[in-house]
Amino acid sequence: MSATTEAPKKSGGIRDLSKMFGNGSSTRQVGILGALIVIIILFQILTGGLTLDPINLINLVNQNAYVLILAIGMVMVIIAGHIDLSVGSVAAFTGIIVAISMQSWHFPPLLAIVFGLVVGTLIGMWQGFWVAYIGVPAFIVTLAGMLIFRGGNQFVGNSQSIPVPDSFAIIGNGFIPDFGPQFGFSNGTLILGLLVAVAVVWQEIRERQTQRKMGSESAPLWVSVVKVVILLAVVLYATYLFATGRPGTSYPVSGIILGVLVLLYSFITRNTTFGRHIYAVGGNWHAAELSGVNIRRINFLVMMNMSILAALAGMIAVGRSVASGPGDGVGWELDAIAAVFIGGAAVSGGIGTIVGSIVGGFVIAVLNNGLQLLGVGIDRVQIIKGLVLLLAVGIDVYSKKQGRPSIIGRFTRARRINESLDVPRVVPTLPEEETARPKSTTPN
Amino acid sequence: MTTEPIILEMRSITKEFPGVKALDRVSLTVKAGEIHSICGENGAGKSTLMKVLSGVYPYGTYEGDIIFQGSECRFKDIKSSEAAGIVIIHQELALIPELSITENIFLGNEPRGRFGNIDWVVAKKTAIELLARVGLADDPDTQIKNLGVGKQQLVEIAKALHKSVKLLILDEPTAALNEADSQHLLDLILGLKGRGIASIMISHKLNEIEKISDEITIIRDGKSIETLNIQADGVNEDRIIRGMVGRTLENRFPDRNSKIGEVFFEVKNWTVQHPLTAERMVVKNSSFSVRRGEVVGFAGLMGAGRTELAMSIFGRSYGTFISGQVFMNGKEIQLRNVAEAIENGLAYVSEDRKALGLNLLDDIKESVVSAKLSKISRGQVIDKVKEHNIAEEYRKSLRIKTPTVQEGVNKLSGGNQQKVVLAKWMFTDPDLLILDEPTRGIDVGAKTEIYGIIRDLAAQGKGVIMISSELPELLGVSDRILTIFEGAITNDIPASEADPETLMRSMTSSKKKVTQP
Incomplete structure (x- = not known):
């Protein structure tokens, strides 16, 4: 890097850096990820290091895994243009049935889990039927479901708590088992951490290969190296934290379930025809229908999937508290929905990502946790959570309406304009066509 | 040449968006009681110019002067331009389907009774008069959703008349109308001219422009190219096209x-x-x-x-x-x-590409493959490299003007969007x-x-x-x-x-x- 070309190099560097997390569409996610990091650092300082203490971190994952699992299903529902208010009740209903199946009918835990998923599937088919084939708005169907399955839980369980065996509770309160020689670390968690580290490197290499195959300019190698180094540092530090918790604890089983689901559903939404069709239905269902998409089937499957995940989340929560009770899952739907919207989904459908929603979920989780560590009462925690939700979505809507790029998006924006100036006629950016869409990004 | 007084003069209007100069020293002069058409390709800057004039882009966000009826105007919003007598009727009509004709005409402008209540008797009487002026015989209590587009257009004009309009701006007024309704509307505009109301008309239908305009201003790439007088300059469609594209379309x-x-x-x-x-x-x-x-x-x-x-x-x-x-x-x-x-x-390219043809949240490559994902996927899994390369091919062969196929389709002009829709259906073989x-x-x-x-x-x-x-x-x-x-x-x-x-x-x-x- 000679001194003479310093200026263009610099702007080039910023442009390349902005490519670190993919193209412009994901800038919102980068923004919310940045917010999460800021919040973590803030609480780390305010709580005098308690936030990133291994015990607290393990707790954080354990406490929030089920809401995050709900957020995975919820973002798909919201992308398709619906909403699901029933998830908390469905989770509670499944939880109590599963608990009863083990207590009264002596189902072994594995069978009970399968049974719970079947119950979730049936509930999902019920709700999906009303939404997709009868055409009742999901808001109504799931509001009804919220009442039906909450009542169902209390009816079936006589409004009592029903305990579950420890062998079942592993999915909610278990940890990666330890084995081998003892160094003061959890060996299972270390191996998991190493696997994730390898996956990060492999993923980046594959990403670059794909970019090359498409013939599109990929960011220079140093950007990839910086990105991988940062990610590896995060992964290894997290591994270290999780591996050095209280004896007998390590990375939670529920966290592993969550991780597997995030990978699975990210792949489904990004790389499969089913995933593409969800976005198509939410973005413009008329156009989707005229493109041969079976809209009813998509709506049905999305609603069904949500209830299956709700059933799973319910069972994990039951495992965590080693009992199923009448008040399980109250208000979960709101946490899941808030996570999805903080994570960048649009109320009107068609926009949203799994990863964004998970990050959004962690924002709420860390806020909850940090404020509690500081001794802030539940009353004020709720007020703060509400304001954060409003602020996050408000900033997004405002910046879209005004055509002002978000602070993070500013760099990508600058790059786009530079690129389009290379094209002889700047048709795409002219606002002539904008009259048709008052809500779109008309520059002010 | 007529020696009518000048009602509107826009002098050297420049409007910039981040990175793009949408209008570059555009000038426009409209004489009292004339029909003045603005022609130009999509993206030339016609709508932007009208938004400057009607206060959608308020004073201060553009450079240049607007002189209306002899005094300089600094509109800060649509309301202030309407107060001056400039009313714009957009391509997408701004009527509320569930409300009646009367309610729509007086929306935001309701006649008040003694207690601040709406005086519906006066409103209805005025509405009937206004409807008669635009030649609409329907009951003023009819809901807008029960009217055809042509009649809705007339309600819009009635609404403008109620605001004592002096300069009417019509953006693609006949785009959605059939021949008979178009003819009726054009006659009405001519009738308004007879009563001294000047009109600015934006239209792609050159035969209509030729038929009813007195003068035409041509805008190309954000610059005003020329102003033609229909009678004096012997203007025909080919002449207008030459001005718009800068060459004759042989x-x-x-x-x-x-x-x-x-x-x-x-x-x-x-x-x-x-x-x-x-x-x-x-x-x-x-x-x-x-x-x-x-x-x-x-x-x-x-x-x-x-x-x-x-x-x-x-x-x-x-x-x-x-x-x-x-x-x-x-x-x-x-x-x-x-x-x-x-x-x-079979393939069907719909007449309404924004509502039925495209998901405006998609980018170009996603749109191109959306009607036959099975062609680029193994099992259920989409091959994104194939997707990209196929979209690239269509971009080149159909000459879709865009830097990359990752660009969102909502950023494309109408013609390029239509090419994307065509590509989408050509891809289904x-x-x-x-x-x-x-x-x-x-x-x-x-x-x-x-x-x-x-x-x-x-x-x-x-x-x-x-x-x-x-x-x-x-x-x-x-x-x-x-x-x-x-x-x-x-x-x-x-x-x-x-x-x-x-x-x-x-x-x-x-x-x-x-x-x-």
């Missing part, structure tokens, strides 16, 4: 270069019922056929049943199927849903393409390109059905033209023997088969 229509083969697609006795009103047949016992390599034009007025016929064939996307058969290569095929229609080699108003709302240059694509498809041996409201386009591109009137096919003539008068006659009467001498 031949707007490509050669008919395809070899027409045998009949491969047939529809027999097709009858479709209105989706809501039983007993109302929107398509009546229609039969037609398409040959390989042939472009068949469907002519008909708005509401004649052209779109309904096309969509009902395309997987029963419209109305309730009553009876009829479809044959492909001599074999009867079942088209019960869109997926089956695509599977059988159809044998028969049904194009519903393929050039609606796109500029002259892009139209010519679309015509070329249509003829290329025919040259590849595909059958094309082109539905269009523009007769010159039907005559210029089709090999054969069918006319439709009230849901039935009334005529079937080779394009070489057709002329606008014959077509219009068959489009407006149910007399079967006008025999050629």
Whole structure:
């Protein structure tokens, strides 16, 4: 890097850096990820290091895994243009049935889990039927479901708590088992951490290969190296934290379930025809229908999937508290929905990502946790959570309406304009066509 | 040259958006009581200029001066420009469907009674007067949603008259109207002129502009190119086009270069019922056929049943199927849903690309492959490299103007969006393409390109059905033209023997088969 070309190099560097997390569409996610990091650092300082203490971190994952699992299903529902208010009740209903199946009918835990998923599937088919084939708005169907399955839980369980065996509770309160020689670390968690580290490197290499195959300019190698180094540092530090918790604890089983689901559903939404069709239905269902998409089937499957995940989340929560009770899952739907919207989904459908929603979920989780560590009462925690939700979505809507790029998006924006100036006629950016869409990004 | 006083002068208007100069020292002078048209390709800056004039872009966000009725104006919003007597009627009408005509006319401007209540007696009386002035005989209590687009347009004008308009701006007023409604609207604008109300009209329909304008200002790439006086300068359509594109379009229509083969697609006795009103047949016992390599034009007025016929064939996307058969290569095929229609080699490019053709949240590559994902996926998994490369190919072959195929389709101009929709359907490898108003709302240059694509498809041996409201386009591109009137096919003539008068006659009467001498 000679001194003479310093200026263009610099702007080039910023442009390349902005490519670190993919193209412009994901800038919102980068923004919310940045917010999460800021919040973590803030609480780390305010709580005098308690936030990133291994015990607290393990707790954080354990406490929030089920809401995050709900957020995975919820973002798909919201992308398709619906909403699901029933998830908390469905989770509670499944939880109590599963608990009863083990207590009264002596189902072994594995069978009970399968049974719970079947119950979730049936509930999902019920709700999906009303939404997709009868055409009742999901808001109504799931509001009804919220009442039906909450009542169902209390009816079936006589409004009592029903305990579950420890062998079942592993999915909610278990940890990666330890084995081998003892160094003061959890060996299972270390191996998991190493696997994730390898996956990060492999993923980046594959990403670059794909970019090359498409013939599109990929960011220079140093950007990839910086990105991988940062990610590896995060992964290894997290591994270290999780591996050095209280004896007998390590990375939670529920966290592993969550991780597997995030990978699975990210792949489904990004790389499969089913995933593409969800976005198509939410973005413009008329156009989707005229493109041969079976809209009813998509709506049905999305609603069904949500209830299956709700059933799973319910069972994990039951495992965590080693009992199923009448008040399980109250208000979960709101946490899941808030996570999805903080994570960048649009109320009107068609926009949203799994990863964004998970990050959004962690924002709420860390806020909850940090404020509690500081001794802030539940009353004020709720007020703060509400304001954060409003602020996050408000900033997004405002910046879209005004055509002002978000602070993070500013760099990508600058790059786009530079690129389009290379094209002889700047048709795409002219606002002539904008009259048709008052809500779109008309520059002010 | 008239020596009418000048009512509006826009001097050296410059408007910049981040990275783009949308208007570059544009000047516009409108004389009192004249009809002044603004012409230019999509993206030339016409709408932006009107937004500056009407206060949508407030004073301070642009450079230059606006002088209206002799005094300089600094509008800070639409309300202040309306107060001065400038009213803009947008392409997308700003009426509320659930409210009545009266309620819409007085929306935000309601006559007040003694207690601040709305005085509906006065309102209704005034509404009746206003409706009479625009030639609308409907009951002022009619809900807007029960009026056709043409009548809604008239309500908009009545609303403008109520605001004691002195300068009326009409943005593509006839884009969604049929011939008769267009004519009525144009007559009305001429009538307003007689009463001293000046109009600025933006339109792509050059024949209309030529017919009613006094002067034309041409804008190209954000600059005002010239102002022509219709009478003094001997302006015709070709002259306007030359100004708009900066060159003469020697031949707007490509050669008919395809070899027409045998009949491969047939529809027999097709009858479709209105989706809501039983007993109302929107398509009546229609039969037609398409040959390989042939472009068949469907002519008909708005509401004649052209779109309904096309969509009902395309997987029963419209109305309730009553009876009829479809044959492909001599074999009867079942088209019960869109997926089956695509599977059988049909493609339908809808007339409304924003509402029905595209997901505006998608980028170009996602849109191109969206009608046949199976072609680029193994099992359920999409091959994104293939997706990208295929979109790239179409970008090049159809000359879609965009830096990359990752660009969102909502950022493209109308013509380029239409090319994306065409690419989307070409990607499904159809044998028969049904194009519903393929050039609606796109500029002259892009139209010519679309015509070329249509003829290329025919040259590849595909059958094309082109539905269009523009007769010159039907005559210029089709090999054969069918006319439709009230849901039935009334005529079937080779394009070489057709002329606008014959077509219009068959489009407006149910007399079967006008025999050629």
